[in-house]
Amino acid sequence: MLRDRIRFKPLMDKITDADAACVHIQNGTNVFISGFTAGYPKLIPQALVRRAEKGERFRINLFAGASTGDAVDGVLAEAGLVSWRRPYMSNRTMRNRINADEIRFKDDHLSRLSSQVRDGGWGRAHVAVVEAVAITRKGHLIPTMSVGNTPTYVREAEKIIIEISSEPPDLEGIHDIFIPEDPPYRMPIPIYRSGDRIGKPFIEMDPQKVTAILFSREEDSCAVFTEPDTVSRRIAEHILDFVEHEIKRDRMPSFLPWQSGVGDVANAVLSGFLENDFFHTIDIYSEVLQDAVLDLIDMGKVRAASGSAMTLSHKARTRFFNELYRYKEKIVLRPVEISNSPEVVRRLGVIAINTAIEVDIYGHVNSTHVMGSHLMNGIGGSGDFLRNGALSFVVTPSTAKGGKISAVVPMVSHVDHNEHSVDVIVTEHGLVDTRPLAPRQVAEAVIRKCAHPDYRDLLWDYYQRAVRGAGGHEPHILAEAFGFHERFMATGDMHSR
Amino acid sequence: MLRDRIRFKPLMDKITDADAACVHIQNGTNVFISGFTAGYPKLIPQALVRRAEKGERFRINLFAGASTGDAVDGVLAEAGLVSWRRPYMSNRTMRNRINADEIRFKDDHLSRLSSQVRDGGWGRAHVAVVEAVAITRKGHLIPTMSVGNTPTYVREAEKIIIEISSEPPDLEGIHDIFIPEDPPYRMPIPIYRSGDRIGKPFIEMDPQKVTAILFSREEDSCAVFTEPDTVSRRIAEHILDFVEHEIKRDRMPSFLPWQSGVGDVANAVLSGFLENDFFHTIDIYSEVLQDAVLDLIDMGKVRAASGSAMTLSHKARTRFFNELYRYKEKIVLRPVEISNSPEVVRRLGVIAINTAIEVDIYGHVNSTHVMGSHLMNGIGGSGDFLRNGALSFVVTPSTAKGGKISAVVPMVSHVDHNEHSVDVIVTEHGLVDTRPLAPRQVAEAVIRKCAHPDYRDLLWDYYQRAVRGAGGHEPHILAEAFGFHERFMATGDMHSR
Ligand SMILES: CC(C)(COP(=O)(O)OP(=O)(O)OC[C@H]1O[C@@H](n2cnc3c(N)ncnc32)[C@H](O)[C@@H]1OP(=O)(O)O)[C@@H](O)C(=O)NCCC(=O)NCCS
Ligand SMILES: CC(C)(COP(=O)(O)OP(=O)(O)OC[C@H]1O[C@@H](n2cnc3c(N)ncnc32)[C@H](O)[C@@H]1OP(=O)(O)O)[C@@H](O)C(=O)NCCC(=O)NCCS
Numbered sequence: 001m002l003r004d005r006i007r008f009k010p011l012m013d014k015i016t017d018a019d020a021a022c023v024h025i026q027n028g029t030n031v032f033i034s035g036f037t038a039g040y041p042k043l044i045p046q047a048l049v050r051r052a053e054k055g056e057r058f059r060i061n062l063f064a065g066a067s068t069g070d071a072v073d074g075v076l077a078e079a080g081l082v083s084w085r086r087p088y089m090s091n092r093t094m095r096n097r098i099n100a101d102e103i104r105f106k107d108d109h110l111s112r113l114s115s116q117v118r119d120g121g122w123g124r125a126h127v128a129v130v131e132a133v134a135i136t137r138k139g140h141l142i143p144t145m146s147v148g149n150t151p152t153y154v155r156e157a158e159k160i161i162i163e164i165s166s167e168p169p170d171l172e173g174i175h176d177i178f179i180p181e182d183p184p185y186r187m188p189i190p191i192y193r194s195g196d197r198i199g200k201p202f203i204e205m206d207p208q209k210v211t212a213i214l215f216s217r218e219e220d221s222c223a224v225f226t227e228p229d230t231v232s233r234r235i236a237e238h239i240l241d242f243v244e245h246e247i248k249r250d251r252m253p254s255f256l257p258w259q260s261g262v263g264d265v266a267n268a269v270l271s272g273f274l275e276n277d278f279f280h281t282i283d284i285y286s287e288v289l290q291d292a293v294l295d296l297i298d299m300g301k302v303r304a305a306s307g308s309a310m311t312l313s314h315k316a317r318t319r320f321f322n323e324l325y326r327y328k329e330k331i332v333l334r335p336v337e338i339s340n341s342p343e344v345v346r347r348l349g350v351i352a353i354n355t356a357i358e359v360d361i362y363g364h365v366n367s368t369h370v371m372g373s374h375l376m377n378g379i380g381g382s383g384d385f386l387r388n389g390a391l392s393f394v395v396t397p398s399t400a401k402g403g404k405i406s407a408v409v410p411m412v413s414h415v416d417h418n419e420h421s422v423d424v425i426v427t428e429h430g431l432v433d434t435r436p437l438a439p440r441q442v443a444e445a446v447i448r449k450c451a452h453p454d455y456r457d458l459l460w461d462y463y464q465r466a467v468r469g470a471g472g473h474e475p476h477i478l479a480e481a482f483g484f485h486e487r488f489m490a491t492g493d494m495h496s497r
Numbered sequence: 498m499l500r501d502r503i504r505f506k507p508l509m510d511k512i513t514d515a516d517a518a519c520v521h522i523q524n525g526t527n528v529f530i531s532g533f534t535a536g537y538p539k540l541i542p543q544a545l546v547r548r549a550e551k552g553e554r555f556r557i558n559l560f561a562g563a564s565t566g567d568a569v570d571g572v573l574a575e576a577g578l579v580s581w582r583r584p585y586m587s588n589r590t591m592r593n594r595i596n597a598d599e600i601r602f603k604d605d606h607l608s609r610l611s612s613q614v615r616d617g618g619w620g621r622a623h624v625a626v627v628e629a630v631a632i633t634r635k636g637h638l639i640p641t642m643s644v645g646n647t648p649t650y651v652r653e654a655e656k657i658i659i660e661i662s663s664e665p666p667d668l669e670g671i672h673d674i675f676i677p678e679d680p681p682y683r684m685p686i687p688i689y690r691s692g693d694r695i696g697k698p699f700i701e702m703d704p705q706k707v708t709a710i711l712f713s714r715e716e717d718s719c720a721v722f723t724e725p726d727t728v729s730r731r732i733a734e735h736i737l738d739f740v741e742h743e744i745k746r747d748r749m750p751s752f753l754p755w756q757s758g759v760g761d762v763a764n765a766v767l768s769g770f771l772e773n774d775f776f777h778t779i780d781i782y783s784e785v786l787q788d789a790v791l792d793l794i795d796m797g798k799v800r801a802a803s804g805s806a807m808t809l810s811h812k813a814r815t816r817f818f819n820e821l822y823r824y825k826e827k828i829v830l831r832p833v834e835i836s837n838s839p840e841v842v843r844r845l846g847v848i849a850i851n852t853a854i855e856v857d858i859y860g861h862v863n864s865t866h867v868m869g870s871h872l873m874n875g876i877g878g879s880g881d882f883l884r885n886g887a888l889s890f891v892v893t894p895s896t897a898k899g900g901k902i903s904a905v906v907p908m909v910s911h912v913d914h915n916e917h918s919v920d921v922i923v924t925e926h927g928l929v930d931t932r933p934l935a936p937r938q939v940a941e942a943v944i945r946k947c948a949h950p951d952y953r954d955l956l957w958d959y960y961q962r963a964v965r966g967a968g969g970h971e972p973h974i975l976a977e978a979f980g981f982h983e984r985f986m987a988t989g990d991m992h993s994r
Contacts, residue, residue: 049942050896084935098970099968099969099970100968101937101964101968104935104938105935105937106933106934106935107886107916107917108917109917109918115887116932118750119748119931120747120748121748121932122933123933165952168684182750182846183750183753183843183844183845183846183887184750184752184753184754184845184846186843186844186845186846187689187844188686188687188840188844189685190685192684193681200684213859250617251616251617252616253679253681255681257681275872337631342839342843342884342885343685343840343843343844346680346683346840347680347683347684347685347840348680348681348683349679349680349683357608360843364912369969369970370794371967371970371975372908372967372969372971372975372978373963373967373968373969373970373971373972373973374968374969374970374975375969375970375971379917383884383917383918387606387839388839390612390680395567409612413973414971415641415861415915416915416917418913419604420604420605420606420876420913421606421880422563422878435613435618436618436619437603437641437751438581438601438602438603438605439603440598441601442709444576466870467598468627470868470870471596471597471598471870471871472866472868472870472871472872473595473596473602473866473870473871473872474594474869474870474872474911476869476870476910478868478869478910478982478983478986479979479983481869481966481979482975482976482978485975486975486976489975493874
């Protein structure tokens with residue numbers, strides 16, 4: 001019975017339904033929700049939408065851990081209920097409304113959010129809405145499949161609404177909750193190895209602030225798992241070959257932990273370990289854990305896997321819950337300020353792999369804005385890991401939109417990561433280690449090895465003319481730097497005619 | 498007598514002169530030198546130039562801590578002796594040769610260099626050439642006015658050439674040398690307050706590797722100190738007012754330590770504290786310490802000042818050495834991987850202030866490339882501090898070249914720091930705190946408050962047309978994004994006619 005999940009009895013009389021609970025959310029309320037790809041509340045958003053459908057006009061400010069499901073970002077954006085949204089999101093409807101300036105959005109490095117909220121920089125934390133599998137006997141919270149910023153949201157919130165999820169309560173113990181002191185009183189974050197536990201298995205909560213508890217049988221909408229395609233597999237192979245080679249030539253130590261971004265390429269890299277004999281013991285210090293992590297645990301290859309959330313396909317989910325006791329020995333879920341902490345990422349020497357929208361010939365990377373103006377999702381944790389990792393890979397298929405777009409361009413139309421922070425660039429065609437190269441050498445190598453053959457001549461032509469015309473350390477013809485993008489916007493194709 | 502500085506007697510027979518010493522440097526030698534604005538070797542570069550003047554043809558790879566004086570970067574570049582240079586430099590001759598592709602240059606975040614060198618990523622460390630005030634009885638080194646990467650260079654070098662400087666040996670004790678273990682064995686860097694000492698007052702050295710010792714009476718070429726001008730003073734006032742206001746409104750704690758970049762604006766901000774009663778106790782956790790730090794110490798306002806180097810004007814230098822005993826109580830000089838450590842900068846909650854070449858309406862920052870192509874100096878530590886500081890300011894006069902260039906442009910021509918990492922933008926006209934603003938709000942505020950009045954209409958016109966024409970989260974007209982720059986390159990003026 002879900003009622004048994006409330007082990008702190010004084011809270012029993014807060015049990016109510018979503019319609020009643022959401023009276024605490026009014027026009028202008030700052031709503032801080034749990035959720036980081038998974039683990040978001042499902043009932044309150046629906047109840048808000050019902051109110052809107054009845055004709056009530058109101059808009060909230062929605063602050064999450066990172067992306068949530070359609071059940072939050074999708075339905076609330078669709079209903080026009082969101083005034084502000086922070087941080088990372090990946091929902092199509094919400095993206096469109098952000099780009100139409102109907103929703104305000106600000107994009108921060110995920111490692112910094114929680115301390116900004118504690119400083120009051122995001123305004124008063126009127127209401128936190130959090131999903132949990134249980135409330136402990138002392139009135140603390142056991143979260144579900146993500147931690148994200150929830151510990152800080154719960155601490156700062158004036159009111160707390162809890163959705164008790166029907167997910168197995170034996171998730172308890174997988175989380176490791178630690179909120180660092182803020183400067184100038186901060187001390188080192190005492191993680192020395194991926195699997196270290198430094199906190200408590202629950203989120204501390206003042207039960208006095210709980211205004212409503214709901215019971216929910218809704219599940220996270222599961223990630224759709226696609227088998228790695230040829231392009232992703234090629235990219236993964238390039239990376240594993242390269243790292244193996246570096247280790248064998250004694251240019252890096254064995255056993256640095258891996259981080260791998262969201263999406264299919266990321267998952268493909270981890271899947272690549274399955275068939276690889278060289279990498280027999282793997283540490284993962286990442287943000288979001290996907291299906292491949294379970295496969296690797298099953299093979300006995302994982303020493304520890306740390307993240308802030310798990311997004312599993314339906315199939316993997318069932319497997320996970322069936323043998324939770326076994327996976328719990330390997331997996332730790334942490335607040336995102338810890339999973340993405342520059343301090344910890346640099347200390348551990350993480351090998352970081354993140355996906356780009358486009359890269360340019362000098363190694364600058366766009367991960368957030370299509371054609372310079374239009375937000376895709378946000379920077380997420382990519383900056384935290386790329387900048388601080390011991391070795392950072394940026395990966396992208398060499399083309400998009402059926403080949404009409406080259407993902408290698410003269411100049412990226414928005415810069416999220418620049419030449420100072422990106423080590424290795426990888427497409428299905430090849431890989432360039434930029435670390436020992438000056439920018440002009442990077443350009444020549446990226447055009448030759450990473451660009452799609454269809455676009456190499458065009459890129460080379462631009463580069464040569466820039467060298468002759470402008471010269472300098474990173475030669476550019478400013479009037480033509482976005483020529484590829486302009487051509488695409490004019491004709492729907494980056495190829496020249 | 499300078500001979501007394503060699504307290505480890507077995508090294509006495511290594512005393513020689515520069516011409517003899519520099520036989521260890523041949524064509525293709527990787528030369529790792531001390532120096533970080535100050536503290537660079539002076540005799541060996543001159544000897545190398547003499548060899549070139551005699552007709553010998555050779556080129557070296559030159560790796561420093563950061564910028565050095567004309568006596569190194571200037572003369573070696575002038576003589577055509579440099580094949581590669583890393584990292585940050587600020588010498589005009591060298592800059593020109595880098596931009597002409599006669600010298601290869603790669604620009605890294607300063608906090609990452611030392612570990613890259615230890616990993617072997619910069620190639621074999623053939624020779625280290627380091628300036629020191631003394632060699633201890635156990636054969637270790639006391640550096641001069643900078644630490645930079647010297648501890649790692651000395652550790653990794655196959656041969657070491659030492660220039661014993663005539664600077665007072667009682668510099669001993671000002672340095673705090675700590676080389677962290679590299680991943681995966683790194684432990685926390687145990688600095689909790691700006692002034693904490695965690696290492697040794699000398700650089701550990703294997704005396705067996707010393708191949709030559711020279712005596713030098715050459716001084717660092719001193720920084721030219723200019724009294725802050727009106728523009729710098731206005732920028733400094735905006736910053737101090739803002740921080741005071743934030744502290745009084747309880748939006749940030751008192752006593753966060755300050756970092757301030759190189760140059761006149763940076764010095765002006767620190768000078769601003771002199772006449773300010775609100776800030777009575779200041780911690781400094783910075784990279785380069787300039788004159789203003791001594792003034793503040795004299796006023797009794799400094800609790801501790803930490804950096805990797807000191808660049809002082811001639812006047813300040815004399816004062817510093819006269820009362821070294823007093824300044825040594827307050828000042829700590831550290832390796833740059835510690836002074837700039839993301840871990841420590843974030844833990845302490847540094848207030849970071851760095852200068853831009855140009856900023857754009859959405860808050861992206863160019864600190865390295867003029868007109869997109871031409872290297873100015875390099876990123877230095879600006880990325881380390883801006884990204885990890887608790888509050889980061891980017892400052893720039895609103896115009897350059899007598900008003901012909903607007904330092905606020907539609908899109909910066911090179912991105913070193915982006916909207917995710919920059920908090921507050923400041924020119925002499927005003928200040929915009931971007932943290933609570935979405936990009937379009939940033940644009941409107943930056944145009945109104947930071948841009949020079951001459952350029953506001955042009956910027957506004959671009960922005961409005963971008964909003965209407967492209968829309969999106971950061972509206973841009975890619976074909977016109979560099980219109981200001983193109984106009985300047987065509988006419989020598991960014992004003993439109
Ligand atoms: C960059 C990112 C959007 C790529 O996501 P993905 O799912 O691997 O990429 P896809 O290939 O499916 O591309 C997503 C969309 O962008 C489009 N796209 C890709 N490259 C493009 C380009 N160069 N120009 C224009 N559109 C492009 C694709 O066509 C696709 O469009 P669709 O949704 O209309 O089909 C995603 O990784 C991201 O948001 N990254 C930033 C945050 C991050 O790295 N987080 C991890 C840190 S832990
Ligand atoms: C950005 C930086 C070059 C500014 O230096 P500065 O000495 O304060 O700036 P100045 O105003 O003297 O400008 C330097 C030159 O750039 C030119 N300049 C400035 N803004 C310009 C612009 N927007 N476009 C073109 N040129 C510009 C100036 O005219 C001047 O040229 P000159 O040497 O021919 O006279 C310098 O701070 C730097 O190298 N920063 C990056 C590293 C850093 O921040 N380090 C500190 C970290 S601890």
